[in-house]
Amino acid sequence: MHPKRAVTLDGMKQSVLTRYRTMAYVTGVLLILLTLGVIAKYALGISGAAGFTTAVGIAHGWLYVVYLVLAFDLGTKAKWPIGRLAWVLLAGTIPTAVFFVERRVSREVAPLVAAPEPASA
Structure with a gap:
């Protein structure tokens, strides 16, 4: 595999995790508000x-829909079982749960992002 291509792939994987984490925090803060x-x-x-409740609710x-898309994307790339994926998706509806779930997901997925791509045969 070409070294420049490997860097691009790893960067793309990291961006999937970063987008998920960002939306998890945004969703969590808005749900608390x-x-x-x-x-x-x-x-x-x-x-x-x-008025505040209406604006924040909207x-x-x-x-939350954006969070669902990004969490689903991360979950399918990480090959999570359906139960785990469902829990991560639902975490955005329970106040403060998304913060705990995000932390656990990040700890689990971060080593996979840092791992080098297996060589193609």
């Missing part, structure tokens, strides 16, 4: 919370 907005709106009766909804 949405949870706080819902608490402020319904439990505390704060008047300005309705943003989380659309960006």
Whole structure:
């Protein structure tokens, strides 16, 4: 395999993990903000919370779809079983779960990204 090509492939694999991690954090932060907005709106009766909750809810909804696509891409490339993939996909719907799942996924996938490509026969 050509050395320059190997660097490009490894860079592409790293970018898959980086995109997933970025969207995991974005999704997690928005979900926490949405949870706080819902608490402020319904439990505390704060008047300005309705607009905030709507805006954050819309943003989380659309960006969660991007998270799903990127997590699915990472999971298929890492050849995860369907149960594990489902858990990673659902983590974006449980406040704070996505942070723990992202950390575990990153620890597991990072060595695979750093591993050299097997030589083609």
